[in-house]
Amino acid sequence: MSSRSPQDEDQLDPSLNAIMNERRRLINLAYRLLGSLADAEDVVQETYVRWYAMSPARQQAIVSPGAWLTKAASRICLDLLGSARMRRESYVGEWIPEPVPDRTEWAAVRPAGTVGDPADRITLDESVNMAFLVVLESLTPAERVAFILHDVFRYPFNDIADIVGRTPGSCRQLATSARRRIRDTHVPSRPSRQQADIVRNFKQAWEAKDIAALIGFLDPSAVSVADTGGLVEAGARSIEGPEPIAHGLVAILGRMPDLTILERMVNGRPGLVIEQKGVIVTVLAIEATDDRITHMWVMRNPDKLREWRREEQD
Template identity: 45%
Template sequence: MNDAHVAEGDAATLLTERARLLAIGYRMLGSRSEAEDAVQETYVRWYRQTEHERAEVRNPAAWLTTAMSRVCLNVLGSARHRRESYVGEWLPEPLAAGSVLAAPSRAAGADPAEQAAVADDVTMALMVLLDALTPAERVALVLHDVFGYQFSEIADMVGRTPQAVRKLASTARRHIDEERRRDVTPLQQRQVVESFFAACRSGDVATLVEKLDPEAVVVADGGGQVSAALNPVCGADRVARFLAGIFIKWPEIEASLEDAHGETRMVLRRGAAVAGVATFRVAAGRISNVWLVLNPGKLETWTGIEDLPEGD
């Protein structure tokens, strides 16, 4: 194989695999910017090889996935330390409808029953739950249940035995299953959120309290970039006053409900700019959790859908 053919093959591989690697990275890291950085580092590792070494790779897509998984493990391993310096609460990044980061590409022959543990949707409740797993559990679950890799393949990627990887994925799946048993359908969630949204806009705190679980919790992520509660707001009355206060303090904000990725979200806009995205967990017909992302750095996908590589 001559140098021109090697270069053409490299370019074609990068073009084809970028969207899939980004989707893997987002599910593993919960952040578009971190996913993009991980993809960039993966490509650096690819080009760090000699042309002869790249030519010897029989399956470039598998090589890239292995490298990406190892990069993500390193990032997840340092996440606890980095978040100690984060201002306020940290939340995964909510994705706008149509985001390339939301679309996995699963391997052929994967078990549909096992894949159902982590569906194609990327709800905030699921992403928060993934964030609570250990790095190894998260990587094993995402690669197997979402992207359809066999345990033997994942074992090679993460340097563990297939039996150890199977156990990691099984442990993680139990946590996911516990969460999914509490799930409501997208239609049920939409109905509850619509009622809650109307109460928010009315400013009637008493009515809003009725829409909330007595132990409701709001977690707001401003990242030190905008004003946000630094700690979770707990209890229906406090949550109701906090949410009603948003519309009082920011009268210029326009709010709307938008459906994407298996859930209904409340989107706050200031003019053409998205200022915040609230996502919800519904339990027993009431709102039990509100995740409010206000950090501008986590709202970049809402300013326009990412460009897909040509040919995707």
């Protein structure tokens, strides 16, 4: 009895291989739309369920399977975004987007035949950093979908109109409104190399429990927000000002001396992770401007750290 290798399967059914190769791009899209890698994976799974629920004849009649999958995934995301705010009303404490480790490949494929729009402002790298994802939370579901599909993934408004159920002109207005809001609230960050130096010095001051040095690395308007999901203790969930933040960080090391602080890339930007007995228990996404840290998003919800722990096991 003979067996077939995965390579043989690809040769026998190249269309299946092409369909499955869309998965990474769909994950990239859904994560930016939802701010949750777990939800993005669920969306992509549901998208493939819908594809394989169709008869082979219907599948073969679809000229661009990739476009069909994108449309289906975007519509599922739009529905989820519509109910997300209601779900977050029952969320315990602050909700922030799920951080992702650097090993995740965030490059996306531009749809064939599309060109960049001179009005575009956001690159793929920028669209995954935590500060940008937080700003996206202020958009309406339709604005978010129109903006991400057009400005980030370069989809034409005619295609977006079919997804959100509006006219191309209306979708253009949605993207423009989103772009304006992002421009008004999103402050350009330091280049990654410069932020890496700031984060490294901040880490050393934290390990030394040097409160004065920590305060010096924090902007006068610095804010630290912690997401626990109500599953772990975190003290104050939102702290404003350099002194309270610095004292809070030093107090953590005083209570738990077995913690290890490591420099890691978080959502494409230099950040920090905290390990306890070899297990990642906290991820800090950091934003810095003018050589000082302005924001720290502290993820302690273990359900949102699964990808980090999975990476440790690989």
